[in-house]
Amino acid sequence: MFEPDVIYDSRRVILPTDHTRPTTERPWVRRLLIGIAVVFMAAVLVLPLVLVFTEAFRKGAETYFSAFADRQSQQAILLTLLVAAIAVPLNLVFGVAAAWCVAKYEFWGKSFLTTLIDLPFSVSPVVSGMVYVLLFGAQSVLHPLLKAYNIEIIFAVPGIVLATIFVTFPFIARELIPLMQDQGNTDEEAALSLGATGWQTFTRVTLPNIKWGLLYGVLLCNARAMGEFGAVSVVSGHIRGKTTTMPLDIEILYNEYNFAAAFAVASLLAMLALVTLVFKTILEYRFGDELAGTRRH
Amino acid sequence: MDIRVDTVRKEFSHYPALNDVSLDIRSSELIALLGPSGSGKTTLLRLIAGLEMPTAGRIFFGDEDASSKTVQERNVGFVFQAYALFRNMTVLDNISFGLKVRPRSTRPPKAEIRRRAMELLDLVQLSGLEKRFPQQLSGGQRQRVALARALAIEPRVLLLDEPFGALDAQVRKELRKWLREIHDRTGHTTVFVTHDQEEALELADRLVVMSQGKIEQVGTPDDVYDRPNSPFVFSFIGESSSMPVTVENHELWVGGRAIGLPAPNDAVGEANLFFRPHDVELVEDGAALAGVVAASRRVGGTRRVELEIGGNPNRVEIDLPFDHPAGEKTRIAFRPKRWRVFPQA
Numbered sequence: 001m002f003e004p005d006v007i008y009d010s011r012r013v014i015l016p017t018d019h020t021r022p023t024t025e026r027p028w029v030r031r032l033l034i035g036i037a038v039v040f041m042a043a044v045l046v047l048p049l050v051l052v053f054t055e056a057f058r059k060g061a062e063t064y065f066s067a068f069a070d071r072q073s074q075q076a077i078l079l080t081l082l083v084a085a086i087a088v089p090l091n092l093v094f095g096v097a098a099a100w101c102v103a104k105y106e107f108w109g110k111s112f113l114t115t116l117i118d119l120p121f122s123v124s125p126v127v128s129g130m131v132y133v134l135l136f137g138a139q140s141v142l143h144p145l146l147k148a149y150n151i152e153i154i155f156a157v158p159g160i161v162l163a164t165i166f167v168t169f170p171f172i173a174r175e176l177i178p179l180m181q182d183q184g185n186t187d188e189e190a191a192l193s194l195g196a197t198g199w200q201t202f203t204r205v206t207l208p209n210i211k212w213g214l215l216y217g218v219l220l221c222n223a224r225a226m227g228e229f230g231a232v233s234v235v236s237g238h239i240r241g242k243t244t245t246m247p248l249d250i251e252i253l254y255n256e257y258n259f260a261a262a263f264a265v266a267s268l269l270a271m272l273a274l275v276t277l278v279f280k281t282i283l284e285y286r287f288g289d290e291l292a293g294t295r296r297h
Numbered sequence: 298m299d300i301r302v303d304t305v306r307k308e309f310s311h312y313p314a315l316n317d318v319s320l321d322i323r324s325s326e327l328i329a330l331l332g333p334s335g336s337g338k339t340t341l342l343r344l345i346a347g348l349e350m351p352t353a354g355r356i357f358f359g360d361e362d363a364s365s366k367t368v369q370e371r372n373v374g375f376v377f378q379a380y381a382l383f384r385n386m387t388v389l390d391n392i393s394f395g396l397k398v399r400p401r402s403t404r405p406p407k408a409e410i411r412r413r414a415m416e417l418l419d420l421v422q423l424s425g426l427e428k429r430f431p432q433q434l435s436g437g438q439r440q441r442v443a444l445a446r447a448l449a450i451e452p453r454v455l456l457l458d459e460p461f462g463a464l465d466a467q468v469r470k471e472l473r474k475w476l477r478e479i480h481d482r483t484g485h486t487t488v489f490v491t492h493d494q495e496e497a498l499e500l501a502d503r504l505v506v507m508s509q510g511k512i513e514q515v516g517t518p519d520d521v522y523d524r525p526n527s528p529f530v531f532s533f534i535g536e537s538s539s540m541p542v543t544v545e546n547h548e549l550w551v552g553g554r555a556i557g558l559p560a561p562n563d564a565v566g567e568a569n570l571f572f573r574p575h576d577v578e579l580v581e582d583g584a585a586l587a588g589v590v591a592a593s594r595r596v597g598g599t600r601r602v603e604l605e606i607g608g609n610p611n612r613v614e615i616d617l618p619f620d621h622p623a624g625e626k627t628r629i630a631f632r633p634k635r636w637r638v639f640p641q642a
Contacts, residue, residue, distance in 0.1 A: 186377050187383060190381040190446075191398075192368050193369075193373060193374070193375040194394055194395035194447075194450055195369050195399060195450055196369070196395075208385035209384070
């Protein structure tokens with residue numbers, strides 16, 4: 001690297017000539033690294049996604065659309081929408097409340113609560129499902145009580161909703177905590193000092209400040225709520241047309257060697273993921289600074 | 298609206314941020330809370346605002362006990378160091394926020410709110426910028442919007458927390474003058490926090506000098522500057538020099554020699570002499586403080602020299618005319634024109 005004919009003194013700054021900046025790699029290193037990344041992405045991410053769609057359309061568009069004519073698949077789609085429609089708004093409320101608590105207050109046990117919020121991320125979804133079976137299932141202490149009032153939770157829609165809420169809980173809270181911590185309390189204090197009530201402060205100051213981060217969290221939460229398999233599988237009981245969501249329906253169809261239908265439903269889920277990604281990218285592009293510090297997922 | 302702070306104490310997780318502080322603020326007064334960081338000045342301001350609640354003690358607004366009132370009920374205008382403008386609202390919406398959130402019974406009609414906001418915008422000399430968003434304004438403009446917003450609710454008292462702290466020196470000076478004008482025009486009781494003594498001395502009717510959760514001295518800028526009542530205030534406000542002296546026979550002594558300064562009272566013993574470097578006279582004969590020049594540097598229009606007096610390792614600084622011929626090792630004799638003696642702690 002050192003060129004003996006170059007005099008290094010304080011008045012002259014000599015840049016190496018074969019690449020423009022001393023901190024940049026040589027061109028072939030750069031190309032190799034980019035190449036590896038692209039090949040890896042293609043093999044692991046793009047190819048499977050393309051395969052989902054080609055498999056779905058292998059026997060023609062007619063077969064593809066006939067998969068959605070199936071009553072049980074239709075019900076799986078409806079159930080998935082229903083579960084997401086309940087789980088996402090609830091997690092919206094829980095997530096905002098939890099983030100508010102963690103970001104704006106100091107209290108004993110705060111770091112424990114923060115860890116607890118992350119629990120669904122770290123624990124296997126199957127375990128989350130099992131917990132609900134133990135809690136509300138036939139062997140549980142609560143079971144006689146539930147039975148007396150004729151409430152079905154396990155192997156029924158409430159169980160699926162509960163498991164989905166559990167698994168998707170961290171998405172919105174995780175998105176908001178760093179954002180709200182970053183923004184601090186002064187805007188809220190300013191609103192309060194101007195005479196605003198707590199609710200006015202929340203709706204007119206806090207909410208507008210976090211809206212893009214919140215939307216981003218809702219998107220991720222929704223994608224996961226619709227796609228959740230493990231926890232839902234444990235509590236659902238796989239009653240086709242009654243307690244199967246789209247991911248469960250896909251598994252059943254696949255196990256019945258009904259590949260075209262399985263991939264048709266799968267393509268719908270994949271589409272949802274793509275739409276979510278597009279929205280996410282738009283949000284990041286437009287409101288990058290307002291989502292600051294949240295490149296986590 | 299006069300404000301009375303009555304033996305207020307504030308602890309944050311058992312650490313006292315304010316130690317039984319009492320203070321009377323007169324109506325229409327512009328008062329500065331001045332002190333180094335950690336002195337409790339911002340805590341005191343937030344307690345007056347109701348953004349913090351005191352651990353003990355009471356705060357009165359006029360004759361009314363405001364201690365247990367919430368910040369909303371106290372009706373104070375608070376200006377934050379980092380502006381805290383609502384970034385999703387225009388300048389006009391920011392200023393009218395306090396009026397818009399009022400309950401219907403006390404809320405002025407829309408046109409009236411707009412008229413008052415525009416009037417305030419005019420007062421803070423930002424007419425024409427009402428449709429801008431805070432991000433589109435400079436720091437100085439933002440702080441003026443913040444002030445207009447605080448004034449819009451017709452507060453009983455205006456509280457400013459280091460209002461110019463985030464601005465550069467030039468803008469700070471302009472806003473300082475301008476805040477004084479606004480205060481004189483609107484006549485609000487105004488309390489502001491600063492760590493900038495120049496700002497406090499120039500702007501305030503009275504200064505409250507704070508240190509370590511306690512009030513050290515309250516007085517007019519002249520009082521505090523000319524008659525500091527403690528070593529802390531003497532060295533915190535303005536330039537100061539100090540040296541150990543002995544008090545005996547109603548005179549001050551250094552190294553066994555009288556220095557020509559009478560003792561202020563009958564006390565006897567070790568003490569510290571404080572004076573301003575610029576407030577000295579050079580003397581040719583008679584009892585005086587004498588030392589040799591150890592270092593000198595140019596400060597503005599004068600020359601500041603460090604003197605070693607009687608082999609004392611702590612040097613003492615005094616100002617000389619810049620064309621004074623003193624060089625290194627020159628012997629100089631001087632007497633402070635004004636001074637204070639504080640017993641050694």
